[in-house]
Every structure is written in structure tokens, then in C-alpha cells.
Amino acid sequence: MNIVVFTKRVAAAQEEELKIVRDGEDLDISKLPFKVNDWDNYAVEEAVKTVEKFGGQVTAISLGDKESDEVLRRSIAMGAKEGLLIRKDDPIFDPAVRANVAFNFIKKHNIVFDAIFTGVQAEDDQFGVFGGYLAALLKIPFASMVIGIDEWKTDHVVVKRELEGGMSERVRIGIPCVLSIQTGINEPRYVSIMGIRKASQVERKVFDGSEYMENIRSSIELLRWSYPPKKEGAKLLSADIDSACRELLEILKEKGVYQ
Amino acid sequence: MGDVWVYIEHREGITSPLSFELLGIGKKLAQERGGKVCAFVIGENIDSIVKDAFAYGAEKVYSVTDPTFKTFRSDLFSKAACGLVEKYGPDVILFRSTTQGTDLSSSMAGKLNVGLCADAINIYHENNVLKMVRAAFGGRFNVTVANERAVPKLVTVRPKAFEMPEKKEGQEGELVKETISVPESDALTKILDFVKSAVTVNLVEADIIVSGGRGVGKPEGFALLKELADLVGGAVGASRAAVDSGWIPYEHQVGQTGKTVKPKLYIACGISGAIQHLAGMRTSDCIVAINKDPDAPIFKIATFGIVGDLYQVIPKLIEKFKAKLGK
Numbered sequence: 136m137n138i139v140v141f142t143k144r145v146a147a148a149q150e151e152e153l154k155i156v157r158d159g160e161d162l163d164i165s166k167l168p169f170k171v172n173d174w175d176n177y178a179v180e181e182a183v184k185t186v187e188k189f190g191g192q193v194t195a196i197s198l199g200d201k202e203s204d205e206v207l208r209r210s211i212a213m214g215a216k217e218g219l220l221i222r223k224d225d226p227i228f229d230p231a232v233r234a235n236v237a238f239n240f241i242k243k244h245n246i247v248f249d250a251i252f253t254g255v256q257a258e259d260d261q262f263g264v265f266g267g268y269l270a271a272l273l274k275i276p277f278a279s280m281v282i283g284i285d286e287w288k289t290d291h292v293v294v295k296r297e298l299e300g301g302m303s304e305r306v307r308i309g310i311p312c313v314l315s316i317q318t319g320i321n322e323p324r325y326v327s328i329m330g331i332r333k334a335s336q337v338e339r340k341v342f343d344g345s346e347y348m349e350n351i352r353s354s355i356e357l358l359r360w361s362y363p364p365k366k367e368g369a370k371l372l373s374a375d376i377d378s379a380c381r382e383l384l385e386i387l388k389e390k391g392v393y394q
Numbered sequence: 395m396g397d398v399w400v401y402i403e404h405r406e407g408i409t410s411p412l413s414f415e416l417l418g419i420g421k422k423l424a425q426e427r428g429g430k431v432c433a434f435v436i437g438e439n440i441d442s443i444v445k446d447a448f449a450y451g452a453e454k455v456y457s458v459t460d461p462t463f464k465t466f467r468s469d470l471f472s473k474a475a476c477g478l479v480e481k482y483g484p485d486v487i488l489f490r491s492t493t494q495g496t497d498l499s500s501s502m503a504g505k506l507n508v509g510l511c512a513d514a515i516n517i518y519h520e521n522n523v524l525k526m527v528r529a530a531f532g533g534r535f536n537v538t539v540a541n542e543r544a545v546p547k548l549v550t551v552r553p554k555a556f557e558m559p560e561k562k563e564g565q566e567g568e569l570v571k572e573t574i575s576v577p578e579s580d581a582l583t584k585i586l587d588f589v590k591s592a593v594t595v596n597l598v599e600a601d602i603i604v605s606g607g608r609g610v611g612k613p614e615g616f617a618l619l620k621e622l623a624d625l626v627g628g629a630v631g632a633s634r635a636a637v638d639s640g641w642i643p644y645e646h647q648v649g650q651t652g653k654t655v656k657p658k659l660y661i662a663c664g665i666s667g668a669i670q671h672l673a674g675m676r677t678s679d680c681i682v683a684i685n686k687d688p689d690a691p692i693f694k695i696a697t698f699g700i701v702g703d704l705y706q707v708i709p710k711l712i713e714k715f716k717a718k719l720g721k
Binding site: 146153155162173229230231232234235258259260261262263264265266267268269270271272275276277278279280293295296297298299300301302303304305306307308309312318319350352354355356357358359360361362363366368369370371372374376377379380381383384386387390391392393 | 499500504505507510513539540583587591658659682692694707714715719
């Protein structure tokens with residue numbers, strides 16, 4: 136069983152200050168701390184858990200600048216056998232382009248896999264498109280929002296997917312396939328600094344990302360960053376609970392909650 | 395410039411009015427582009443969906459029916475959809491950014507090898523260029539993008555980002571029936587069964603959400619929020635802190651790792667307003683925050699605020715609301 140996991144290093148947008156620069160042309164994220172994409176952390180854990188159970192090996196791949204090596208070391212510390220970096224110093228915003236690069240890379244290096252795991256989405260741009268797009272390019276089946284793997288056979292897997300409205304479905308899906316992994320599917324293992332240090336001794340191969348750009352037909356053009364309409368802050372209702380509730384009832388009425 | 399297509403999603407033939415919501419913005423964009431707004435529906439028994447698509451304003455409906463399309467499967471549906479696209483050449487295709495819409499659009503985009511703009515919160519034309527606005531970094535920034543070189547342009551749209559179109563029963567249009575069948579043996583996926591979670595809550599469709607966070611403090615508190623939600627005809631939401639504490643199941647979670655919602659009214663009880671939570675609800679039409687801490691970040695984005703203990707406010711509100719309803 137060979138599982139390839141795509142893992143991305145993302146800016147952790149917590150409470151830090153982010154700034155729009157160059158008249159909306161760009162966003163300055165240099166001051167932000169970076170981390171592994173939350174969803175990918177679950178995907179790596181699920182891949183490692185799966186090979187621990189069924190045998191095989193996990194290969195972690197990251198597409199990004201040289202600092203993305205950090206998420207590969209982390210994956211190796213969690214149990215991946217090797218880490219490959221497709222190095223591209225300018226960030227690629229469009230998931231269609233990312234998927235094409237991944238596709239070209241897989242084809243060029245003839246990477247053999249039973250399944251590709253990705254996170255459902257990346258925290259930074261929240262597209263959630265990469266996995267489905269890559270599967271379509273590879274012409275293999277895809278299941279998104281995977282919340283459980285029930286069965287793993289030589290020619291198929293049975294997975295549980297999260298749907299809307301408290302529904303889920305069990306799907307049998309042919310191998311090879313692409314699965315996008317949802318948070319909460321497992322408890323990602325703790326990675327110690329010692330573990331990462333040890334993982335650093337495993338060689339991570341680096342590839343020049345510009346060599347995998349062929350056949351990219353169109354991409355989304357980023358025009359402008361802006362701030363959403365500023366909210367003035369809450370209009371505070373009376374400090375007296377009784378009056379506050381009365382005012383709130385009026386608001387509910389205005390919103391058509393009752394007549 | 396030409397036609398704007400809207401994908402009508404359904405689960406084994408069952409729709410909700412929101413399945414048709416994009417016919418509203420679709421019509422506006424089509425008029426601006428000098429084309430028609432068209433719906434496309436793929437399924438087994440979809441006659442009533444086709445009728446409703448016309449009622450909600452589709453000028454043309456493309457339908458593909460076959461028993462293999464009974465249940466949504468992204469590989470089969472995208473084969474059928476790409477067949478339609480190649481034959482009829484739409485200009486823009488809109489999907490809801492739900493699980494189904496995202497699965498189908500990303501699979502189609504990969505097959506057609508075109509860019510895809512996901513989860514747009516606004517779409518408009520400027521100098522004949524179709525521009526899409528997306529939220530980034532938990533909604534603290536917007537980014538405007540274009541996808542001019544792509545034919546067709548695929549866009550998924552955040553649910554409820556646009557007004558519902560008016561439904562006019564009996565409205566008719568042109569129906570194009572297409573036969574595209576994919577043999578079951580070609581299907582690489584098979585749905586084995588649906589599992590209904592013990593908890594069924596549809597936050598994305600709810601018009602009113604009563605949501606609780608760390609300040610709720612205990613599982614019983616959510617029973618109180620449920621009482622209010624039931625009274626006002628809403629659903630119960632929760633922050634990750636409340637879910638992680640085990641007070642309420644994950645299905646209720648709103649935020650970056652939960653659902654992104656846009657109800658008419660969001661009542662946040664004991665929610666401080668961490669960026670991850672705000673990412674999932676900040677575009678709600680009206681936000682009422684109830685929190686003991688006057689400095690809680692939630693008050694910065696709320697429309698109305700009550701600084702107070704939810705355990706005093708909510709029972710009082712329930713009592714007054716019942717009195718109004720005469721219960």
C-alpha cells in the first residue's frame with residue numbers, strides 16, 4: 136500500500152496584524168507565523184495509521200518555497216517514509232495550477248500509489264478544490280470529506296463521507312483514488328522537537344517546480360485585496376436585562392421571526 | 395459572451411428551495427452578458443425539479459436522466475455535465491459551494507482543465523470582465539479575482555450570498571433532454587448506504603441560528619439554547635470550544651473547521667469570537683451577541699449586543715417570547 140499525502144505550509148492567520156500593501160495588489164503576510172495546514176495534519180495521520188495497519192509506505196509531498204521543508208520533516212516525524220519538495224518560490228494561488236503541477240510531477244517521476252490523501256481544504260485560501268481537480272486530471276475516482284476508512288482491499292476502499300444536514304454516506308471507491316480528509320477523523324499524534332530533529336536526518340529530495348508547469352491552460356487572476364465593509368461594532372442594548380430582552384424581541388419581530 | 399448555467403443540486407430527487415437560489419444571480423449575469431440563464435439537472439426522476447427550475451426563472455433547462463444518476467457521484471455526474479458543456483458551450487457555470495457543488499465543479503474543472511473560482515461571496519461585471527469576490531483569511535480580507543481565459547468559467551457561490559429568485563408557478567421555458575448514459579460498470583464509485591447521524595441539523599439552510607460557546611459552560615446549557623431555537627424556528631449552532639468540551643456534537647459546529655453559515659439572524663451566546671469562529675458566521679445578515687465580557691471580540695462584528703449573563707438573558711427572552719405568542 137503506497138499512500139502519497141500532499142501537505143501544505145500555510146500562514147497561521149490568528150490575531151496577528153495582516154496588511155494590504157501596494158494599493159490592494161498584495162497582502163503582506165511576512166509577519167505571520169507559518170504552520171502545517173490543519174486538514175493536512177489529519178491527512179498525514181490517517182495515511183500513517185493506514186499503512187501501520189495494512190502495510191506499505193507513506194510519501195509526503197509539498198509544493199511551496201524552501202521553508203515548506205518544515206512540513207515534510209513534520210510528516211516524516213509522524214511516520215512518512217520520505218518527503219519530496221516541489222520547490223516554487225512564488226506562491227501559487229490557483230488550486231487548478233497546483234493540481235496541474237502535482238499531476239505533471241506524478242507523471243514525470245512515475246510515482247506509484249494506491250491512494251493520494253489531501254486535506255479537505257487549506258486554511259489560507261479555503262478553496263477545497265485541489266483533490267477533486269487532481270483526481271480528474273489523473274482520471275481516477277475521488278471522495279471528498281472523508282471521515283472514516285472502513286475497509287481497505289486490493290482493488291477498493293470503503294470510506295465514510297460527511298454530507299450536509301447531519302447525513303453521511305458510505306462509498307465503495309476503486310483504487311487508485313484520491314481522498315480528501317476531513318478534520319476530526321483521527322487524533323493526530325504529537326510531534327516532539329526531538330522527533331523533528333530525528334526526521335531531519337532523513338533526506339528530503341527537492342525538485343524545481345518550474346519544470347512541471349506545462350499544459351497549464353488558464354489560471355485565476357488575482358486582481359485586488361480589500362477589506363470587507365467595516366462593521367461599526369455592536370449597538371449595545373440596555374444594561375437592564377428586562378429592557379434588553381424587550382428590545383431584542385422588537386429586533387426579532389423586525390427580522391420576521393414572528394408577527 | 396453567452397449563456398449562464400446553474401447547476402441544480404438534489405439528493406436522490408429531493409431539493410430544497412435553496413437548490414434553485416443561484417437562478418437569481420444567474421439571470422442577472424446572463425442579461426448582462428446577452429445570454430440566457432439555463433439550469434442543468436442530472437438525476438433519475440427529475441421532472442418536478444425541471445418544473446421548479448422554470449418556476450424559479452430558468453429560461454432553458456438541460457436535463458440528463460438515467461438510473462445510474464439516481465444518487466450523486468462526482469465521477470459520473472461530471473462525465474454527464476462535461477458532455478453537456480462540450481455540446482452546448484455555456485459561458486459561465488454556477489454551483490453552490492456545498493459538498494456536492496464543490497465535488498462536481500472541481501471534477502469538471504479538472505476534466506476541462508480550466509480554473510475554478512471557489513466560494514464566491516459576490517459576482518459582478520466590470521468593463522465586461524466577470525469579477526468574483528472571495529473571502530480570505532477567515533473573512534478578514536476580500537480578494538477579487540477574474541478567470542477570463544477560462545472557457546467556461548466555473549464558479550462556486552457561498553450559499554445565501556444572493557437573494558432567492560421569485561418562484562412563479564407554471565412559468566415555462568425550453569427543455570433540452572439529453573441522453574448521456576454511463577454504464578454502471580464504468581462507475582468507479584458506488585454508494586453503499588446513507589447514514590443519518592443521530593443529530594440532524596442543517597445549519598447551512600437555517601434562517602435563524604442560536605449558537606453557544608465556551609460561556610455556555612455545560613451540556614445542559616444547550617438544552618436552553620435549543621428551547622429558544624425551537625421557539626423561533628431556528629437551529630442550534632456551537633463554537634469549536636463547546637464541541638471540543640463535549641457539550642454538543644460536532645454536527646453543530648460553526649466556523650473554519652465546521653460549517654460556514656449565513657442566516658438572517660445569528661444569536662451568539664457566550665461566544666467570545668475567535669477568528670476561526672468568525673470565519674464561519676461573520677457574513678450573517680444580523681448578529682446578536684450575548685456575552686458577559688464587554689471586551690469580547692464578538693461585539694466588534696455583531697449588529698446588536700447584550701452585555702450580560704446568557705443564563706439570565708435567554709430564560710427571560712424565552713419567557714417574553716412565549717408571552718408574545720400567547721403560549
